Amino acid sequence: MVGIVGTVPDLQFPLCHGPAKLIGGRLNIGGRDIPVNRGTPALLAAALKAAEWAGSREIYAFLVGDIGLGEGSRKLYAFLVDHLAEYSFEVLTFHYVQPDVDWHAKILFAIESMKQRPILIADAGFMYAAKMSGQAASYDFFTPDVGELAFLADELAPHPFYTRGFILHQNNQVPDLIRRAYQHDNAAAHLVVKGQPDYITQGNEVYATVDHPSFAAMEAIGGTGDTLTGLLTVLCSARFELTEAAVLAARVNRWTGVFADPNPATQIIELIETIPRALTGVMEHSHTEKPHG
């Protein structure tokens, strides 16, 4: 089973956990209906589409309403600290939660108490907390975009908002930023750097790059990073090698563009709808197409 932890942008949404479903283009968890926009709902919807295509693995979600005040996130942190040991996940993905170093440390302790350590993926706010706490190496995957990679590479920055200019200027030097992130122990075992190309790392080495198909407009579309993390989550649970899962996830995410024909005003749900076709296309070609490594 796969676990996904995150927030929804609705202050009234209570802490909710259970198997997530996608019904008529909307998420459903415990009978509660959630529209699929960017953020954790987009990640979940992408994961559900991929799981359905793959013959269905259950996606178990832990969600709470939070609009940035952090109260919902703190409730969610507290719940996970008390209850994570009761669950068993192959992959556990943390997403949009308010970054909080103290709570992050407690979550890592709670993971230690699980019977089996899941593959750990951190994205968005939880990745920020993981880096800031100095415990990035506890994770199997971080999934930064290039701006967030610069933050990981800046050993002094507690948030991307404070990334120093001289590091931000290295935007075109992704391999240097990757090296710097590992040099200061601020990267997970693997990185999937979302950009053009996407970089997949293993240890401190670039394992592969994925650069096609390419749609410049996808950078502007809110949620394309979330869908990549959702795909990665499911593919990691599908008995692929972790690096192979990452390469496939990057490819599938790009292939959604082939079917959705995106422009900068395209909304993420339009790309999510095409995930099954993209998965079919990528899997058919995966034996002939080799990533650049």
Place this chain on the structure above:
Amino acid sequence: MIDFLRKRKEGRVTKKNQGASAGRGILVFENTSDVIQAENVLKKANWSVRVMGPPPEIRTGCDLVIEFPLIEELNIRRELKQVCIEPLSVVPVTAPLLEPVDLFQTKDFGDYLMVRAANMKITVAKKDFTIVNISGGGCPDVPYLAQEMVGKTLADAPRPRDLGHTLCGYALELAYEELRRKW
């Protein structure tokens, strides 16, 4: 008269700003929402304050502090008290503070323009300045801001500084301001 007092305030602060960091302090608040609100109030009143990163010893996660001239502490506290915002503490600046990102990147997609500040991107349609997408970021107010802003014009959409509560929200405000400044 009010204008005169404001000018006096600005002039006074500018002078103090010319000193070393020994003359500066930071206002620490309970959460980033209070910082954003306090900054709005103080800037509207023409105090020359800066939003900065807190020193390592008081960082918890998604943090901002307001740097100000220490000598004006009482006046600034009074200004904030009028709008019921109380800093948790006031700390003298003893070491350089982290500065917020001030680099912007603009991408022209033909019919659309995208501006990025730090980890946040906002994209508008050139024909009518409707916000068509907001991307990047990792704090929970980002999906909320996207929900409230996408589909509205730059003029009609709520400002990130009014709805945002985190550093990502603040970065989006900077990208939004850059868009408005340029176009």
